[in-house]
Amino acid sequence: REDLWVRGGCILDPEKLFFEERRVADQQRDCGGCILAPGFIDVQINGGFGVDFSQASEDVGSGIALVARRILSHGVTSFCPTLVTSPLEVYHKVLPQIPVKSGGPHGAGVLGVHLEGPFISREKRGAHPEAHLRSFEADAFQDVLATYGGLDNVRIVTLAPELDHSHEVIRALTALGICVSLGHSVADLGTAEKAVQSGATFITHLFNAMLPFHHRDPGIVGLLTSDRLPAGRRIFYGMIADGIHTNPAALRIAHRAHPKGLVLVTDAVPALGLGNGRHTLGQQEVEVDGLTAYVAGTSTLSGSIAPMDTCVRHFLQATGCSVECALEAASLHPAQLLGLEKRKGTLDFGADADFVVLDDSLHVRATYISGELVWQAEEARP
Amino acid sequence: MRRIRGTRRGLLRAGVYIRVLRLRAPRAGRGRAGLLGAGRSGCSRVGGARGFTGLNFLSWKLCVTIMRLVILDNYDLASEWAAKYICNRIIQFRPGQDRYFTLGLPTGSTPLGCYKKLIEYHKNGDLSFKYVKTFNMDEYVGLPRNHPESYHSYMWNNFFKHIDIDPNNAHILDGNATDLQAECDAFEKKIKEAGGIDLFVGGIGPDGHIAFNEPGSSLVSRTRLKTLAMDTILANAKYFDGDLSKVPTMALTVGVGTVMDAREVMILITGAHKAFALYKAIEEGVNHMWTVSAFQQHPRTIFVCDEDATLELRVKTVKYFKGLMHVHNKLVDPLYSMKEGN
Numbered sequence: 173r174e175d176l177w178v179r180g181g182c183i184l185d186p187e188k189l190f191f192e193e194r195r196v197a198d199q200q201r202d203c204g205g206c207i208l209a210p211g212f213i214d215v216q217i218n219g220g221f222g223v224d225f226s227q228a229s230e231d232v233g234s235g236i237a238l239v240a241r242r243i244l245s246h247g248v249t250s251f252c253p254t255l256v257t258s259p260l261e262v263y264h265k266v267l268p269q270i271p272v273k274s275g276g277p278h279g280a281g282v283l284g285v286h287l288e289g290p291f292i293s294r295e296k297r298g299a300h301p302e303a304h305l306r307s308f309e310a311d312a313f314q315d316v317l318a319t320y321g322g323l324d325n326v327r328i329v330t331l332a333p334e335l336d337h338s339h340e341v342i343r344a345l346t347a348l349g350i351c352v353s354l355g356h357s358v359a360d361l362g363t364a365e366k367a368v369q370s371g372a373t374f375i376t377h378l379f380n381a382m383l384p385f386h387h388r389d390p391g392i393v394g395l396l397t398s399d400r401l402p403a404g405r406r407i408f409y410g411m412i413a414d415g416i417h418t419n420p421a422a423l424r425i426a427h428r429a430h431p432k433g434l435v436l437v438t439d440a441v442p443a444l445g446l447g448n449g450r451h452t453l454g455q456q457e458v459e460v461d462g463l464t465a466y467v468a469g470t471s472t473l474s475g476s477i478a479p480m481d482t483c484v485r486h487f488l489q490a491t492g493c494s495v496e497c498a499l500e501a502a503s504l505h506p507a508q509l510l511g512l513e514k515r516k517g518t519l520d521f522g523a524d525a526d527f528v529v530l531d532d533s534l535h536v537r538a539t540y541i542s543g544e545l546v547w548q549a550e551e552a553r554p
Numbered sequence: 555m556r557r558i559r560g561t562r563r564g565l566l567r568a569g570v571y572i573r574v575l576r577l578r579a580p581r582a583g584r585g586r587a588g589l590l591g592a593g594r595s596g597c598s599r600v601g602g603a604r605g606f607t608g609l610n611f612l613s614w615k616l617c618v619t620i621m622r623l624v625i626l627d628n629y630d631l632a633s634e635w636a637a638k639y640i641c642n643r644i645i646q647f648r649p650g651q652d653r654y655f656t657l658g659l660p661t662g663s664t665p666l667g668c669y670k671k672l673i674e675y676h677k678n679g680d681l682s683f684k685y686v687k688t689f690n691m692d693e694y695v696g697l698p699r700n701h702p703e704s705y706h707s708y709m710w711n712n713f714f715k716h717i718d719i720d721p722n723n724a725h726i727l728d729g730n731a732t733d734l735q736a737e738c739d740a741f742e743k744k745i746k747e748a749g750g751i752d753l754f755v756g757g758i759g760p761d762g763h764i765a766f767n768e769p770g771s772s773l774v775s776r777t778r779l780k781t782l783a784m785d786t787i788l789a790n791a792k793y794f795d796g797d798l799s800k801v802p803t804m805a806l807t808v809g810v811g812t813v814m815d816a817r818e819v820m821i822l823i824t825g826a827h828k829a830f831a832l833y834k835a836i837e838e839g840v841n842h843m844w845t846v847s848a849f850q851q852h853p854r855t856i857f858v859c860d861e862d863a864t865l866e867l868r869v870k871t872v873k874y875f876k877g878l879m880h881v882h883n884k885l886v887d888p889l890y891s892m893k894e895g896n
Contacts, residue, residue, distance in 0.1 A: 175715070187700060187710045194721040 176208050178525040181542030185521040203529050206537055209499045210517050211249025211526035212480045213506035215328060216286055216376070216410055216437035218254045220444035224452050225253045225270075228262045232269035240279025242445060244547035246479035247502075247536040249526035250281040250516055252327050254439075257289030257300035264321035271325055275526065275541040283510060284327025287320065288376065291331040291338070292356035296381045299467050299474040300356065301456055312337035313344040326350055327510065330376045332357035333367035346371030351510060353410075354392055356381040361394040368401050374509055375409035377439055378426055379418050380473070396430040408509040410437040413487040414478035416464050420490035427491045435509055436483050436502040441465050441475035485534050495534070619853040623836065623875040624882045625864055629824045632860040633667025636755070636822055638886035639856070640672060641681050643753055643818075645890040649685035654723070656687045656745075658754030658813065659713075660765075661705045664822050665757060666712060673716040680891035683719040687748050689741070690726040691756060691765040691813075694802035695779065697729060703793050704729070727777070727806040738777040738806055745812070754816035758823050761785040762831040762844030766807035769843040775809030810848050818854040821846060826862040833866035 177184040177197070189195055219225045221242050223235035236253055243251065253270055255263065267285060275281030289297075290306040297305060309315040317323065329345055330353040331338060342352045354367055355376025360383070364372075375382075375392055383391040390397075395407050413423060413436055427434055438444070443451045443460040450468060451458055457468040460477060467474045478486070480502060488498035500517075507517025515524050525543035528536055539547040626632040640657070649655040659665075675681040693705045701707060706726055714724055725744055731737035745751060756764050761783060767775060768783040782790075787801045794800040813819060823832050835846040836857065842848075849855045864872045 185700075186715060187707065190710060190714060190721045190724075191699060191706055191726075196718075196721060 173205075176519060176525075176527070178540075178543035181525055181544075183519055183521055183523050183525050188521075203538075207495070207499075207530040207532070207534070208519065209247075209528050209530055210503035210507075210519055210523075211280075211528055211539065211541065212247045212436075212484070212502040213283070213510075213517055214243070214248050214251040214438050214440075214480055215283075215435065215506050215509065216254050216288070217243075217251050217440045217444075218256060218288075218475055219442035220440050222442055222446055222451070224442040225266070226255045226258050226262060227452070228258075228265040232266050236270055236282065237279055240275070240282065243280055243480070244539045244541075245536065245549075247481045247484075247528040247530070247539055248280050249275055249528070249539060249541050250283050252283050252286040254286040254288050257292065257297070257304045259304050260319055260321070263287075263319060267321060267325060272327075275546070277541075277544060277546045279546075281526075281541070283512070285325050286328040286330070286353075287326055288330040289356065290319065291316070291335055291341075292381075293332040293334065293358050295358050296332070296356045296383075298356060298381045299456060299458070299472060307335050308337040308341060310337070312341045316341055316345075323348060323350065328353055328374065330355040330374075332359065333372065334359040334363050339366065339370045342367055342370040342372055349511075354382075354395075357392060358383055359392055360389050361391055361398065364392045364395050365398055365400040368395060368398075368405070368407060373405070373408060374435075375407065377412050377417065377437065378409040379422055380412070393426075396426060396433065406433055406508075408433045408435050408505060410435050410439075411487075412437060412439050412476045412478075413483040413490065414438075414463060414476045415486050415490070416478075417473060417476055423487070423490050427493065431493070431497065433505065434501045435505045436480065436487055437506075438478060438480050438483060439475045440477060440479070444477045444479065481530075481534065481536050488534065498534070620855070621850070622856045622878075622882060623871070624856060624858045625872065625876050625879065626858070626860055629860050630667055632822070632824050632858050633665075634671050635882075635886055636665075636668045636820065636858045637671030637675065638889050639820065639858075640668070640753065640755065641675050642886060642890050644681065644683075644686060645892055647752065651685070654685050654687045654748065655753075656689065656748050656751045658751045658756070658808070658816060659688050659690050659709070660755055660757045660822070661690065661692070661708045662757050664824050664828075665755065668755075668822065669713045673713070675891075676717045678891075679893050680889075682892055683717045686719060687723040688719065688725065689745055689748075689751060689808075692805050692807040693727040693729040695729040695734065695804040695806060697802050699728075699730065729802075729806055734779050734806060738779065741777050741806075741808075742812065745815075751816035753818045753820060754813050755820045755822065756813060758821055758828055758831050758835065758846045759786060760789060760827055760831055762834050762846050764810060764813060764821070764846045764848070766805045767810050767845040769845070771810060771842060771845050773840070773842050773845065773848045774811040774814075776811055777806065777808045780805055780807050810845050814848060814852055818856075819849055819852050820856045820858060821849065822858050823863045824860040826865055828863050829865040829867075832857070832859065832863050837867060837871060 177186040220239045223239050270282060270285050272284050273282040289300050290304050291308060292305060294305055306319060328351045333354055334357060345352050351374055352372040353374035353376045354364055354372050375395060385393040401407060411418060411423060411434055441458060443458060443465050448460050451460060458465050458474040459468045463478055465474045465477050466472060484498050484502050487501060503517040507513045516526060519527060526541050529538040531537055537549045538545060624635060626635050644655050647655045690705060690709060697704045699706045709726060727741055728737050758764060761769050766780045766782060768780060781804050787798060790801050791798050834844040840847045840850050
């Protein structure tokens with residue numbers, strides 16, 4: 173049992189405060205023995221509460237703001253709005269309207285955009301519209317720039333490494349500090365390993381939209397235990413732990429093979445937080461039924477609608493791991509993936525004071541950003 | 555009047571020598587001629603009929619010179635007794651805005667249980683450290699203040715962070731000061747400015763040292779820089795991953811004389827590995843090779859031990875003091891509380 177000290181939006185070292193500044197706390201808040209964990213970070217979320225990030229609109233900002241505010245109740249304090257495969261016009265219109273932004277009482281912080289597509293495999297497109305898929309032209313990186321209309325505000329790009337010229341794109345993106353993720357791909361293990369050697373660090377929703385594990389060619393899944401990765405590099409992989417996208421046994425296999433790389437993502441669709449019925453995702457229609465969303469009229473899964481805290485609880489229960497392990501998968505690991513582990517995803521001294529108050533069953537009681545209370549559960553309110 | 559060997563400190567005292575003399579000559583009444591009736595503790599076993607039974611042991615105005623050896627069954631009970639005693643002392647002192655209770659504090663594994671109990675009393679609302687000033691005994695030289703093994707870290711993690719003491723009133727020597735001797739002199743000055751120490755709590759090393767006053771230290775020493783003895787370095791190695799090269803070799807420490815200046819001293823001694831040191835400290839003479847023995851000459855000392863620490867004492871000594879426990883326990887029962895407005 174420890175106390176958490178906060179000053180100026182950052183986590184403070186109380187021992188230093190006591191001996192050097194000779195001060196005590198100005199305000200004290202009793203959290204009643206609840207768990208204090210770093211705020212969750214969602215690096216793959218396509219929308220929610222009726223908002224679709226991939227829809228070209230004049231006012232993308234208010235859609236982002238709405239989602240940012242509503243996901244506070246799920247314990248998410250930072251996120252990467254995700255854009256699925258879309259026509260050029262959508263990228264050109266939407267991307268400039270999603271700047272990186274700090275979180276606060278208005279909502280969770282935007283860390284940058286996750287571009288999932290359009291440079292992905294036709295065969296493994298999943299719910300992405302076929303018409304807008306692309307492959308790299310001869311001058312691959314210029315093609316990328318032309319497609320997206322610029323890479324400001326971009327944080328993660330998901331692509332299929334088996335496409336020609338993918339390696340120069342991966343290298344160029346990595347050089348710009350953009351995280352490259354492998355997904356929606358039919359790549360074999362060798363291709364995937366080369367992509368990692370070129371700079372890829374993430375796998376988009378492991379098991380989904382890629383070749384299944386095969387014992388003679390594990391494919392992208394084999395990266396979890398590959399010995400061909402550059403020294404000192406850790407491969408991270410997103411998992412949608414909603415109990416639907418991945419069988420719990422598969423979740424356990426991945427977790428046991430490489431526990432330190434597991435990143436919980438929601439891959440939430442605009443239907444998150446809405447009821448059953450038909451809603452829009454990208455350029456397509458989806459059907460929601462309980463905790464499942466399908467491409468309308470098919471049995472193809474169309475993203476998840478399980479909130480992040482539900483994913484954390486399901487992950488904990490399915491793998492039987494420790495509470496710390498489950499919480500790190502939703503906070504520390506995504507921060508490490510994005511190179512932000514000094515400021516986010518941790519309660520270390522000097523980090524941003526983004527944290528959640530959880531009860532013993534990991535339900536969110538309150539959410540804080542920069543040391544300020546930004547959301548509180550009904551029962552907890554005075 | 556029988557002459558008592560040793561010093562006279564104002565009022566005649568009942569010290570170890572009296573006990574030892576009595577044990578060698580068990581006839582009741584011998585050695586008490588000429589002593590002030592009020593100066594004795596635990597006399598009810600011997601010569602109770604001589605008029606000490608009406609004494610109020612909690613009245614410090616009457617009981618001025620005391621040596622007690624308090625023996626509890628185990629570490630937890632010893633820690634609890636010590637914590638209760640400290641708690642009662644603070645509360646009875648009635649500390650306030652212009653009247654701070656000054657406490658000297660030790661580190662190491664022995665006082666951990668005592669600190670835990672004090673924290674418990676604080677968390678229950680029975681004890682506040684708002685008007686308490688503390689002075690720690692020692693600190694390593696050259697160890698960064700936030701090193702997990704520094705005594706600053708120890709005090710923060712094991713005590714200060716759990717209580718309501720004002721950080722300005724928690725004094726610990728700075729082992730990284732540019733002028734170490736000046737730091738020591740300043741510490742002595744702070745103690746003086748605080749009005750001296752009301753109760754100095756300490757431990758004992760396996761080589762009989764108090765604070766870092768290693769064997770051979772002057773018994774009238776003041777706060778200063780000391781080089782640690784090999785025994786101490788070996789004993790501390792367990793806190794530095796067993797690596798002797800990582801253990802600091804020098805420390806700043808209060809002197810024996812500094813602790814002797816305190817109005818009252820309480821020494822905590824638990825565990826069989828301290829038994830020989832306790833024997834040397836109270837059954838043998840005052841000797842600078844076993845610096846805790848200096849407290850035989852302090853007007854008010856309590857040694858709080860567990861059974862294991864008494865293993866090297868004579869059976870007679872142990873039986874005698876155990877027989878006095880019902881008297882000693884009156885000091886901690888009732889346990890006072892600030893809640894009741896005591």
